[in-house]
Amino acid sequence: MSPDLSIPGRPSSIVAGDALPVLSRQITQQMIDDYANASGDFNPIHVDPEFARTGPFGRTIAHGLMTLAFAAQMLNAWSEGTFDECGEIDVAFIGPVFAGDVLTISGVVEEILSHEGRAAARVRLKCEAGERQVLAGTAMQPLESIGKV
Amino acid sequence: MEPFQRYDEVEIGDVYPTAPLTFEVSAAVVDGFLAATGDGTGLYARESDNRRAPSMMASVYLIDLLMARRSPPGGIHAKQAIRFHRPLAVGETLGIQARVVDKYVRKERPYVVSDFEARGSDGGLAASGRITSIWGKDR
Numbered sequence: 520m521s522p523d524l525s526i527p528g529r530p531s532s533i534v535a536g537d538a539l540p541v542l543s544r545q546i547t548q549q550m551i552d553d554y555a556n557a558s559g560d561f562n563p564i565h566v567d568p569e570f571a572r573t574g575p576f577g578r579t580i581a582h583g584l585m586t587l588a589f590a591a592q593m594l595n596a597w598s599e600g601t602f603d604e605c606g607e608i609d610v611a612f613i614g615p616v617f618a619g620d621v622l623t624i625s626g627v628v629e630e631i632l633s634h635e636g637r638a639a640a641r642v643r644l645k646c647e648a649g650e651r652q653v654l655a656g657t658a659m660q661p662l663e664s665i666g667k668v
Numbered sequence: 669m670e671p672f673q674r675y676d677e678v679e680i681g682d683v684y685p686t687a688p689l690t691f692e693v694s695a696a697v698v699d700g701f702l703a704a705t706g707d708g709t710g711l712y713a714r715e716s717d718n719r720r721a722p723s724m725m726a727s728v729y730l731i732d733l734l735m736a737r738r739s740p741p742g743g744i745h746a747k748q749a750i751r752f753h754r755p756l757a758v759g760e761t762l763g764i765q766a767r768v769v770d771k772y773v774r775k776e777r778p779y780v781v782s783d784f785e786a787r788g789s790d791g792g793l794a795a796s797g798r799i800t801s802i803w804g805k806d807r
Binding site: 602 | 697700701703704705706707709711720722723724727728730731732735741742744745746747748749750751752753754755756
């Protein structure tokens, strides 16, 4: 039997199957360079087209952590900023993101469950560059924090 | 000392850096991050008295942490798990440190798994998580 995760007097407004907002970004070399400047990660595979031409992808790729930053932005938009306060994310970087790609990030609430004694939504993330999946994983968001239990 | 650490020198239990790395969540660092990634949420407005910083500033301080590990160039960031324990404020200082918790070879690729913690000046956790990297070629 499933645990009762409801809080009396508060309506349930997030349910399994809910779609999260879609964040879309056109990735440019300038964005990758800006992220390198912000993070201090000047690995030539990201910022040196000449070097990257000889590498496994034949051209520069965006930082995986930059893609993760976009995923966090989408989760914060959905959770009204509470992802920043108590969210969790667990991802694998499974494909490169190139300058020129249009990155789309979204997710679906997979399950409402009890996580460390709190009601939480487990979200299956969806992150694609064009037709290619570039990131796979889940996020966990406690629901009490956003008043949506 | 070699400029980078070899895979066979990495041991489970290694802590890096030996003393926690200091990371200041300065307005300049936050602005640089937001300039690169945008802010579609409006959560981090400059005008705010108690200005909040994106928790995913972790994607910046984790780079500093990985550099402290002295891994060779050409490595790949394979997986990342992060848990946020509280919001971040512009102006605060974090102490960041990691510990190697596993290493293994899969499909001829050498992996290193580390758990990290970012703590505020009061010692409380701001963020924690796990980094899984494929080690770059070291020979």
